[in-house]
Amino acid sequence: MMQQGGTSLEREAPALVLSAALLGENNARVHVLTEENGLVRGVAYGARSRSGSALWQPGNLVKTRFQARSATGPIRLSGELLYGCGFRLLEAPLALAMVQSVCVLADAALPEGEPCRALFAETIRLLTFLGVDPVVSEREGLPQVVRWELALLADLGFGLDLTCCAVTGATTGLKYVSPRSGRAVSEEGAGAWKDRLLPLPAFLLSEDETGTPEEWLAGLRLTGYFLARDAFGLRHRPLPAARERLEARVAQHASKPDDAGGAEERS
Amino acid sequence: MGGQEIEQLIRLLGRLPGFGPRSARRIALFLLRDPQARLVPLARALERAGAAVKTCSTCGNLDTVDPCHLCTDPLRDQSVVCVVETVGDLWALERAGVHRGVYLVLGGTLSPLAGIGPEDLNIAPLLARLDRGSVREVILALGATVEGATTMHWLMDKLASYGGVTVSRVAQGMPVGGALDVLDDGTLAAALGARRPA
Numbered sequence: 001m002m003q004q005g006g007t008s009l010e011r012e013a014p015a016l017v018l019s020a021a022l023l024g025e026n027n028a029r030v031h032v033l034t035e036e037n038g039l040v041r042g043v044a045y046g047a048r049s050r051s052g053s054a055l056w057q058p059g060n061l062v063k064t065r066f067q068a069r070s071a072t073g074p075i076r077l078s079g080e081l082l083y084g085c086g087f088r089l090l091e092a093p094l095a096l097a098m099v100q101s102v103c104v105l106a107d108a109a110l111p112e113g114e115p116c117r118a119l120f121a122e123t124i125r126l127l128t129f130l131g132v133d134p135v136v137s138e139r140e141g142l143p144q145v146v147r148w149e150l151a152l153l154a155d156l157g158f159g160l161d162l163t164c165c166a167v168t169g170a171t172t173g174l175k176y177v178s179p180r181s182g183r184a185v186s187e188e189g190a191g192a193w194k195d196r197l198l199p200l201p202a203f204l205l206s207e208d209e210t211g212t213p214e215e216w217l218a219g220l221r222l223t224g225y226f227l228a229r230d231a232f233g234l235r236h237r238p239l240p241a242a243r244e245r246l247e248a249r250v251a252q253h254a255s256k257p258d259d260a261g262g263a264e265e266r267s
Numbered sequence: 268m269g270g271q272e273i274e275q276l277i278r279l280l281g282r283l284p285g286f287g288p289r290s291a292r293r294i295a296l297f298l299l300r301d302p303q304a305r306l307v308p309l310a311r312a313l314e315r316a317g318a319a320v321k322t323c324s325t326c327g328n329l330d331t332v333d334p335c336h337l338c339t340d341p342l343r344d345q346s347v348v349c350v351v352e353t354v355g356d357l358w359a360l361e362r363a364g365v366h367r368g369v370y371l372v373l374g375g376t377l378s379p380l381a382g383i384g385p386e387d388l389n390i391a392p393l394l395a396r397l398d399r400g401s402v403r404e405v406i407l408a409l410g411a412t413v414e415g416a417t418t419m420h421w422l423m424d425k426l427a428s429y430g431g432v433t434v435s436r437v438a439q440g441m442p443v444g445g446a447l448d449v450l451d452d453g454t455l456a457a458a459l460g461a462r463r464p465a
Binding site for chain 1: 377
Protein backbone atom coordinates (compact mmCIF):
# COMPACT_ATOMS: atom_id res chain seq x y z
CA MET A 1 0.00 0.00 0.00
CA MET A 2 1.19 3.50 -0.79
CA GLN A 3 1.87 5.51 2.32
CA GLN A 4 2.04 9.26 2.30
CA GLY A 5 4.49 10.77 4.76
CA GLY A 6 4.91 14.53 4.36
CA THR A 7 5.14 15.08 0.62
CA SER A 8 6.73 11.75 -0.28
CA LEU A 9 4.98 8.57 -1.37
CA GLU A 10 6.33 5.23 -0.35
CA ARG A 11 5.24 1.63 -0.69
CA GLU A 12 6.72 -1.82 -0.68
CA ALA A 13 5.77 -4.77 -2.86
CA PRO A 14 7.32 -7.79 -4.55
CA ALA A 15 8.43 -6.93 -8.07
CA LEU A 16 9.93 -8.84 -10.95
CA VAL A 17 12.93 -7.20 -12.56
CA LEU A 18 12.37 -6.97 -16.31
CA SER A 19 15.36 -4.90 -17.35
CA ALA A 20 18.10 -2.67 -16.00
CA ALA A 21 20.26 -0.25 -17.96
CA LEU A 22 23.12 1.88 -16.78
CA LEU A 23 22.19 5.44 -15.84
CA GLY A 24 25.17 7.66 -15.15
CA GLU A 25 28.12 6.07 -13.44
CA ASN A 26 26.57 4.26 -10.47
CA ASN A 27 22.84 4.04 -11.07
CA ALA A 28 20.48 2.08 -13.26
CA ARG A 29 17.20 2.68 -15.01
CA VAL A 30 15.17 -0.33 -13.88
CA HIS A 31 11.84 -1.64 -15.17
CA VAL A 32 9.91 -3.95 -12.86
CA LEU A 33 6.59 -5.76 -12.98
CA THR A 34 4.30 -5.50 -9.96
CA GLU A 35 0.91 -6.93 -9.17
CA GLU A 36 -0.91 -3.71 -8.34
CA ASN A 37 0.83 -1.24 -10.65
CA GLY A 38 1.90 -3.45 -13.55
CA LEU A 39 4.99 -2.14 -15.30
CA VAL A 40 6.88 0.42 -13.20
CA ARG A 41 9.90 2.37 -14.40
CA GLY A 42 12.27 3.75 -11.81
CA VAL A 43 15.83 4.53 -10.88
CA ALA A 44 17.89 2.29 -8.60
CA TYR A 45 20.71 4.22 -6.97
CA GLY A 46 23.96 2.34 -6.43
CA ALA A 47 22.82 -0.35 -8.86
CA ARG A 48 26.35 -0.62 -10.25
CA SER A 49 27.73 -1.78 -6.92
CA ARG A 50 28.50 -5.46 -6.54
CA SER A 51 25.33 -6.22 -4.56
CA GLY A 52 23.18 -3.81 -6.57
CA SER A 53 24.28 -5.29 -9.85
CA ALA A 54 23.39 -8.82 -8.69
CA LEU A 55 20.03 -7.62 -7.38
CA TRP A 56 18.71 -5.84 -10.46
CA GLN A 57 19.10 -8.71 -12.88
CA PRO A 58 16.24 -9.63 -15.25
CA GLY A 59 14.14 -12.46 -13.83
CA ASN A 60 14.86 -11.70 -10.17
CA LEU A 61 11.98 -11.32 -7.73
CA VAL A 62 12.82 -8.42 -5.44
CA LYS A 63 11.06 -7.11 -2.34
CA THR A 64 11.05 -3.58 -3.69
CA ARG A 65 10.59 -0.26 -1.99
CA PHE A 66 9.13 2.41 -4.27
CA GLN A 67 9.71 6.01 -3.23
CA ALA A 68 8.54 9.14 -5.00
CA ARG A 69 8.23 12.77 -3.98
CA SER A 70 4.90 13.08 -5.76
CA ALA A 71 2.42 10.83 -7.55
CA THR A 72 3.86 11.82 -10.93
CA GLY A 73 7.50 12.27 -9.91
CA PRO A 74 10.40 9.94 -10.68
CA ILE A 75 10.36 6.70 -8.70
CA ARG A 76 13.33 5.61 -6.65
CA LEU A 77 13.74 1.84 -6.26
CA SER A 78 15.56 -0.13 -3.59
CA GLY A 79 15.08 -3.64 -2.34
CA GLU A 80 16.29 -7.03 -1.33
CA LEU A 81 16.30 -10.29 -3.23
CA LEU A 82 13.42 -12.72 -2.67
CA TYR A 83 14.20 -15.17 -5.47
CA GLY A 84 16.98 -15.04 -8.03
CA CYS A 85 16.08 -16.69 -11.31
CA GLY A 86 18.57 -15.28 -13.82
CA PHE A 87 21.80 -16.18 -12.05
CA ARG A 88 20.71 -19.81 -11.64
CA LEU A 89 20.51 -20.13 -15.40
CA LEU A 90 23.74 -18.44 -16.52
CA GLU A 91 25.07 -21.81 -17.69
CA ALA A 92 21.87 -22.83 -19.50
CA PRO A 93 21.58 -21.02 -22.85
CA LEU A 94 18.05 -22.13 -23.75
CA ALA A 95 16.62 -21.46 -20.27
CA LEU A 96 18.39 -18.11 -20.14
CA ALA A 97 16.95 -17.24 -23.56
CA MET A 98 13.48 -18.07 -22.20
CA VAL A 99 13.92 -15.78 -19.18
CA GLN A 100 15.24 -12.95 -21.34
CA SER A 101 12.42 -13.33 -23.84
CA VAL A 102 9.73 -13.33 -21.13
CA CYS A 103 11.24 -10.27 -19.43
CA VAL A 104 11.73 -8.33 -22.66
CA LEU A 105 8.23 -9.12 -23.94
CA ALA A 106 6.62 -8.02 -20.67
CA ASP A 107 8.80 -4.91 -20.60
CA ALA A 108 8.07 -3.91 -24.17
CA ALA A 109 4.42 -4.92 -24.47
CA LEU A 110 2.76 -4.05 -21.17
CA PRO A 111 1.44 -0.56 -20.50
CA GLU A 112 2.92 1.38 -17.61
CA GLY A 113 0.96 1.56 -14.35
CA GLU A 114 -1.86 -0.84 -15.27
CA PRO A 115 -2.56 -3.63 -12.76
CA CYS A 116 -1.97 -7.12 -14.16
CA ARG A 117 -2.63 -9.52 -11.31
CA ALA A 118 -3.19 -12.68 -13.34
CA LEU A 119 -0.18 -12.13 -15.58
CA PHE A 120 2.02 -11.21 -12.63
CA ALA A 121 1.10 -14.49 -10.89
CA GLU A 122 1.64 -16.41 -14.13
CA THR A 123 5.04 -14.76 -14.66
CA ILE A 124 6.18 -15.55 -11.12
CA ARG A 125 5.04 -19.15 -11.51
CA LEU A 126 6.96 -19.46 -14.79
CA LEU A 127 10.18 -17.83 -13.60
CA THR A 128 10.30 -19.78 -10.35
CA PHE A 129 9.81 -22.98 -12.33
CA LEU A 130 12.59 -22.03 -14.76
CA GLY A 131 14.96 -21.13 -11.93
CA VAL A 132 14.64 -24.37 -9.97
CA ASP A 133 16.78 -26.58 -12.17
CA PRO A 134 18.42 -25.52 -15.47
CA VAL A 135 18.24 -29.03 -16.91
CA VAL A 136 14.53 -29.43 -16.14
CA SER A 137 13.71 -25.94 -17.35
CA GLU A 138 15.48 -26.57 -20.67
CA ARG A 139 13.57 -29.84 -21.05
CA GLU A 140 10.13 -28.72 -19.90
CA GLY A 141 10.13 -24.93 -19.82
CA LEU A 142 9.22 -24.04 -23.39
CA PRO A 143 5.58 -25.22 -23.35
CA GLN A 144 5.11 -23.02 -20.30
CA VAL A 145 6.76 -20.07 -22.02
CA VAL A 146 4.37 -20.45 -24.97
CA ARG A 147 1.41 -20.67 -22.57
CA TRP A 148 2.71 -17.56 -20.82
CA GLU A 149 2.81 -15.75 -24.18
CA LEU A 150 -0.84 -16.71 -24.70
CA ALA A 151 -1.57 -15.23 -21.26
CA LEU A 152 0.31 -12.06 -22.24
CA LEU A 153 -1.76 -11.77 -25.43
CA ALA A 154 -4.94 -12.26 -23.39
CA ASP A 155 -3.85 -9.62 -20.87
CA LEU A 156 -3.25 -7.17 -23.69
CA GLY A 157 -6.72 -7.86 -25.11
CA PHE A 158 -5.58 -10.00 -28.03
CA GLY A 159 -6.35 -13.43 -26.55
CA LEU A 160 -6.67 -16.44 -28.84
CA ASP A 161 -9.78 -18.59 -28.64
CA LEU A 162 -8.66 -22.20 -28.65
CA THR A 163 -11.81 -23.69 -27.14
CA CYS A 164 -13.72 -24.68 -30.28
CA CYS A 165 -13.51 -24.66 -34.06
CA ALA A 166 -14.42 -21.31 -35.61
CA VAL A 167 -15.99 -23.12 -38.61
CA THR A 168 -17.73 -26.24 -37.27
CA GLY A 169 -17.97 -25.47 -33.56
CA ALA A 170 -16.27 -28.79 -32.74
CA THR A 171 -14.27 -28.94 -29.53
CA THR A 172 -12.08 -31.86 -30.61
CA GLY A 173 -9.62 -32.35 -33.46
CA LEU A 174 -8.42 -28.74 -33.33
CA LYS A 175 -5.32 -28.47 -35.50
CA TYR A 176 -4.99 -24.89 -36.71
CA VAL A 177 -5.49 -21.26 -35.75
CA SER A 178 -6.90 -18.66 -38.08
CA PRO A 179 -4.32 -15.86 -38.52
CA ARG A 180 -7.17 -13.45 -39.10
CA SER A 181 -9.42 -14.10 -36.09
CA GLY A 182 -7.08 -15.94 -33.70
CA ARG A 183 -9.66 -18.72 -33.30
CA ALA A 184 -8.96 -22.45 -33.46
CA VAL A 185 -9.92 -24.44 -36.54
CA SER A 186 -10.36 -28.21 -36.77
CA GLU A 187 -8.90 -30.40 -39.52
CA GLU A 188 -12.37 -30.77 -40.98
CA GLY A 189 -13.13 -27.08 -40.78
CA ALA A 190 -9.82 -26.09 -42.36
CA GLY A 191 -10.62 -27.84 -45.64
CA ALA A 192 -8.74 -26.36 -48.56
CA TRP A 193 -7.51 -23.38 -46.53
CA LYS A 194 -5.26 -25.29 -44.17
CA ASP A 195 -2.11 -24.02 -45.92
CA ARG A 196 -3.11 -20.51 -44.93
CA LEU A 197 -3.71 -21.39 -41.28
CA LEU A 198 -1.19 -21.51 -38.44
CA PRO A 199 -0.49 -24.96 -36.95
CA LEU A 200 -1.85 -25.40 -33.42
CA PRO A 201 0.44 -27.65 -31.33
CA ALA A 202 -1.37 -30.18 -29.14
CA PHE A 203 0.35 -29.04 -25.94
CA LEU A 204 -1.62 -25.79 -26.05
CA LEU A 205 -4.87 -27.72 -25.76
CA SER A 206 -3.91 -29.77 -22.72
CA GLU A 207 -1.83 -28.90 -19.65
CA ASP A 208 -0.70 -32.54 -19.50
CA GLU A 209 0.98 -32.43 -22.91
CA THR A 210 4.61 -31.28 -22.98
CA GLY A 211 5.13 -31.52 -26.74
CA THR A 212 8.22 -32.02 -28.85
CA PRO A 213 10.82 -29.42 -29.89
CA GLU A 214 9.06 -29.18 -33.27
CA GLU A 215 5.78 -28.45 -31.50
CA TRP A 216 7.46 -25.88 -29.22
CA LEU A 217 8.70 -24.15 -32.35
CA ALA A 218 5.21 -24.24 -33.86
CA GLY A 219 3.86 -22.78 -30.60
CA LEU A 220 6.42 -19.99 -30.62
CA ARG A 221 5.62 -19.23 -34.26
CA LEU A 222 1.91 -19.14 -33.44
CA THR A 223 2.22 -16.73 -30.51
CA GLY A 224 5.02 -14.85 -32.30
CA TYR A 225 2.70 -14.16 -35.22
CA PHE A 226 0.05 -12.55 -33.00
CA LEU A 227 2.58 -10.77 -30.79
CA ALA A 228 4.26 -9.28 -33.85
CA ARG A 229 0.97 -8.29 -35.46
CA ASP A 230 -1.14 -7.18 -32.50
CA ALA A 231 1.07 -6.39 -29.52
CA PHE A 232 3.95 -4.78 -31.42
CA GLY A 233 2.78 -4.22 -35.01
CA LEU A 234 -0.01 -1.91 -33.93
CA ARG A 235 2.64 0.29 -32.35
CA HIS A 236 4.90 -0.01 -35.40
CA ARG A 237 7.54 -1.86 -33.45
CA PRO A 238 9.25 -5.13 -34.33
CA LEU A 239 9.19 -8.22 -32.15
CA PRO A 240 12.04 -7.82 -29.60
CA ALA A 241 15.39 -9.28 -30.65
CA ALA A 242 15.55 -11.48 -27.52
CA ARG A 243 12.28 -13.18 -28.57
CA GLU A 244 13.66 -13.70 -32.09
CA ARG A 245 16.83 -15.22 -30.60
CA LEU A 246 14.75 -17.61 -28.49
CA GLU A 247 12.87 -18.80 -31.56
CA ALA A 248 16.15 -19.19 -33.48
CA ARG A 249 17.62 -21.22 -30.62
CA VAL A 250 14.55 -23.48 -30.45
CA ALA A 251 14.66 -23.93 -34.25
CA GLN A 252 18.31 -24.96 -33.90
CA HIS A 253 17.34 -27.32 -31.06
CA ALA A 254 14.47 -28.82 -33.09
CA SER A 255 16.80 -29.53 -35.99
CA LYS A 256 19.29 -31.22 -33.61
CA PRO A 257 17.12 -33.12 -31.11
CA ASP A 258 20.16 -34.70 -29.39
CA ASP A 259 21.30 -31.28 -28.20
CA ALA A 260 19.29 -30.51 -25.05
CA GLY A 261 20.01 -26.80 -25.19
CA GLY A 262 23.37 -27.14 -23.57
CA ALA A 263 22.66 -27.07 -19.83
CA GLU A 264 22.82 -30.85 -19.47
CA GLU A 265 26.24 -31.19 -21.00
CA ARG A 266 27.61 -28.16 -19.15
CA SER A 267 26.24 -29.06 -15.73
CA MET B 268 30.40 33.95 -11.38
CA GLY B 269 33.83 34.43 -12.94
CA GLY B 270 33.50 34.84 -16.64
CA GLN B 271 32.37 32.64 -19.52
CA GLU B 272 35.64 30.64 -19.67
CA ILE B 273 35.40 29.57 -16.04
CA GLU B 274 31.73 28.68 -16.42
CA GLN B 275 32.53 26.52 -19.44
CA LEU B 276 35.40 24.83 -17.60
CA ILE B 277 33.07 23.98 -14.68
CA ARG B 278 30.37 22.77 -17.05
CA LEU B 279 32.80 20.46 -18.90
CA LEU B 280 34.33 19.13 -15.68
CA GLY B 281 30.83 18.48 -14.36
CA ARG B 282 30.15 16.13 -17.25
CA LEU B 283 32.95 13.78 -16.19
CA PRO B 284 31.94 10.52 -14.49
CA GLY B 285 31.68 10.91 -10.73
CA PHE B 286 31.67 14.71 -10.91
CA GLY B 287 28.69 16.92 -10.19
CA PRO B 288 28.55 20.71 -10.36
CA ARG B 289 29.89 21.04 -6.82
CA SER B 290 32.97 18.85 -7.33
CA ALA B 291 33.48 20.44 -10.76
CA ARG B 292 33.67 23.87 -9.13
CA ARG B 293 36.15 22.55 -6.56
CA ILE B 294 38.41 21.06 -9.24
CA ALA B 295 38.16 24.18 -11.40
CA LEU B 296 39.17 26.32 -8.43
CA PHE B 297 42.09 24.02 -7.66
CA LEU B 298 43.34 24.21 -11.26
CA LEU B 299 42.87 27.97 -11.51
CA ARG B 300 44.76 28.73 -8.33
CA ASP B 301 48.01 27.89 -10.12
CA PRO B 302 47.21 27.73 -13.84
CA GLN B 303 50.81 27.44 -15.07
CA ALA B 304 51.58 24.47 -12.85
CA ARG B 305 48.21 22.73 -12.94
CA LEU B 306 45.82 23.87 -15.64
CA VAL B 307 48.11 24.42 -18.63
CA PRO B 308 49.98 21.05 -18.39
CA LEU B 309 46.63 19.30 -18.01
CA ALA B 310 45.19 21.11 -21.02
CA ARG B 311 48.26 20.21 -23.10
CA ALA B 312 48.07 16.56 -22.00
CA LEU B 313 44.38 16.44 -22.90
CA GLU B 314 45.04 17.98 -26.29
CA ARG B 315 47.90 15.60 -27.04
CA ALA B 316 45.83 12.59 -25.96
CA GLY B 317 42.88 13.76 -28.03
CA ALA B 318 45.07 14.04 -31.12
CA ALA B 319 47.08 10.86 -30.63
CA VAL B 320 44.80 8.22 -29.10
CA LYS B 321 42.93 5.96 -31.45
CA THR B 322 41.01 2.71 -31.29
CA CYS B 323 43.04 -0.35 -32.28
CA SER B 324 41.48 -1.91 -35.38
CA THR B 325 42.63 -5.38 -34.30
CA CYS B 326 41.43 -5.57 -30.69
CA GLY B 327 39.47 -2.38 -29.93
CA ASN B 328 41.91 -1.18 -27.25
CA LEU B 329 42.80 2.50 -26.91
CA ASP B 330 46.39 3.39 -27.79
CA THR B 331 48.43 5.94 -29.69
CA VAL B 332 49.30 3.44 -32.41
CA ASP B 333 47.17 1.14 -34.54
CA PRO B 334 47.60 -1.84 -34.11
CA CYS B 335 48.14 -1.21 -30.41
CA HIS B 336 51.20 -2.14 -28.37
CA LEU B 337 49.48 -5.25 -27.01
CA CYS B 338 48.65 -6.59 -30.47
CA THR B 339 52.21 -6.07 -31.76
CA ASP B 340 54.02 -7.31 -28.65
CA PRO B 341 56.17 -10.25 -29.86
CA LEU B 342 56.24 -11.71 -26.34
CA ARG B 343 52.48 -12.20 -26.31
CA ASP B 344 50.78 -15.37 -27.45
CA GLN B 345 48.83 -14.24 -30.52
CA SER B 346 46.92 -17.52 -30.65
CA VAL B 347 45.08 -16.95 -27.37
CA VAL B 348 42.43 -14.23 -27.59
CA CYS B 349 40.62 -12.99 -24.50
CA VAL B 350 37.22 -11.44 -25.28
CA VAL B 351 36.18 -8.66 -22.88
CA GLU B 352 33.26 -6.25 -22.79
CA THR B 353 35.02 -2.90 -22.42
CA VAL B 354 38.45 -1.31 -22.55
CA GLY B 355 38.14 -0.97 -18.76
CA ASP B 356 37.95 -4.77 -18.48
CA LEU B 357 41.03 -5.11 -20.69
CA TRP B 358 42.95 -2.68 -18.50
CA ALA B 359 41.83 -4.58 -15.38
CA LEU B 360 43.26 -7.83 -16.77
CA GLU B 361 46.46 -6.04 -17.78
CA ARG B 362 46.81 -4.54 -14.30
CA ALA B 363 46.52 -8.03 -12.83
CA GLY B 364 49.10 -9.31 -15.34
CA VAL B 365 47.30 -12.64 -15.64
CA HIS B 366 46.80 -12.90 -19.40
CA ARG B 367 49.76 -13.14 -21.75
CA GLY B 368 47.73 -13.46 -24.94
CA VAL B 369 45.92 -10.78 -26.91
CA TYR B 370 42.44 -9.28 -26.55
CA LEU B 371 39.24 -8.38 -28.29
CA VAL B 372 37.04 -5.61 -26.87
CA LEU B 373 33.40 -6.32 -27.79
CA GLY B 374 32.20 -2.84 -26.92
CA GLY B 375 29.16 -4.03 -24.94
CA THR B 376 26.85 -6.97 -24.41
CA LEU B 377 23.56 -7.91 -26.02
CA SER B 378 21.10 -5.64 -24.26
CA PRO B 379 17.41 -5.34 -25.14
CA LEU B 380 16.89 -2.13 -23.15
CA ALA B 381 20.00 -0.40 -24.45
CA GLY B 382 19.16 -1.61 -27.96
CA ILE B 383 22.50 -3.37 -28.44
CA GLY B 384 22.17 -6.24 -30.91
CA PRO B 385 24.73 -8.61 -32.45
CA GLU B 386 25.43 -6.11 -35.24
CA ASP B 387 26.61 -3.56 -32.68
CA LEU B 388 29.28 -5.83 -31.19
CA ASN B 389 32.87 -5.62 -32.40
CA ILE B 390 33.24 -9.24 -33.40
CA ALA B 391 34.46 -8.89 -37.01
CA PRO B 392 38.20 -8.59 -36.11
CA LEU B 393 37.98 -11.83 -34.10
CA LEU B 394 36.24 -13.69 -36.93
CA ALA B 395 38.91 -12.41 -39.35
CA ARG B 396 41.64 -13.77 -37.06
CA LEU B 397 39.80 -17.09 -36.80
CA ASP B 398 39.42 -17.25 -40.58
CA ARG B 399 43.18 -16.80 -40.92
CA GLY B 400 43.61 -19.83 -38.62
CA SER B 401 45.91 -17.94 -36.26
CA VAL B 402 43.81 -18.55 -33.13
CA ARG B 403 44.09 -21.62 -30.91
CA GLU B 404 41.95 -20.53 -27.95
CA VAL B 405 39.26 -17.91 -27.31
CA ILE B 406 38.70 -17.01 -23.66
CA LEU B 407 35.32 -15.41 -22.94
CA ALA B 408 35.79 -13.01 -20.02
CA LEU B 409 32.35 -11.41 -19.84
CA GLY B 410 30.38 -10.31 -16.80
CA ALA B 411 28.37 -12.82 -14.73
CA THR B 412 25.11 -11.09 -15.55
CA VAL B 413 22.10 -12.20 -17.57
CA GLU B 414 23.23 -9.99 -20.46
CA GLY B 415 26.85 -11.11 -20.17
CA ALA B 416 25.84 -14.78 -20.15
CA THR B 417 23.44 -14.28 -23.08
CA THR B 418 26.26 -12.67 -25.07
CA MET B 419 28.60 -15.48 -24.08
CA HIS B 420 26.17 -18.17 -25.31
CA TRP B 421 25.64 -16.24 -28.53
CA LEU B 422 29.40 -16.03 -29.05
CA MET B 423 29.82 -19.73 -28.26
CA ASP B 424 27.26 -20.56 -30.97
CA LYS B 425 29.08 -18.23 -33.36
CA LEU B 426 32.46 -19.82 -32.64
CA ALA B 427 31.19 -23.42 -32.71
CA SER B 428 31.80 -23.66 -36.45
CA TYR B 429 35.53 -23.04 -36.04
CA GLY B 430 36.90 -26.54 -35.52
CA GLY B 431 40.19 -26.82 -33.66
CA VAL B 432 39.60 -23.63 -31.67
CA THR B 433 39.10 -24.10 -27.93
CA VAL B 434 36.47 -21.79 -26.47
CA SER B 435 36.82 -21.32 -22.72
CA ARG B 436 35.33 -18.89 -20.22
CA VAL B 437 36.33 -17.42 -16.91
CA ALA B 438 35.12 -19.20 -13.78
CA GLN B 439 32.49 -17.87 -11.39
CA GLY B 440 32.38 -18.24 -7.66
CA MET B 441 34.27 -17.36 -4.51
CA PRO B 442 36.21 -14.08 -4.68
CA VAL B 443 39.68 -14.02 -3.15
CA GLY B 444 39.33 -12.83 0.44
CA GLY B 445 35.58 -13.44 0.39
CA ALA B 446 33.73 -14.97 3.33
CA LEU B 447 30.73 -17.20 2.65
CA ASP B 448 28.28 -15.33 4.84
CA VAL B 449 28.64 -12.04 2.97
CA LEU B 450 28.27 -13.48 -0.53
CA ASP B 451 25.06 -13.00 -2.49
CA ASP B 452 22.92 -16.00 -3.47
CA GLY B 453 24.05 -15.92 -7.09
CA THR B 454 27.75 -16.08 -6.25
CA LEU B 455 27.13 -18.87 -3.77
CA ALA B 456 25.12 -20.85 -6.31
CA ALA B 457 27.84 -20.37 -8.95
CA ALA B 458 30.58 -21.33 -6.51
CA LEU B 459 28.83 -24.52 -5.47
CA GLY B 460 27.90 -25.34 -9.06
CA ALA B 461 31.51 -25.00 -10.20
CA ARG B 462 33.02 -26.99 -7.31
CA ARG B 463 35.90 -29.30 -8.15
CA PRO B 464 37.67 -32.19 -6.43
CA ALA B 465 39.94 -30.97 -3.63
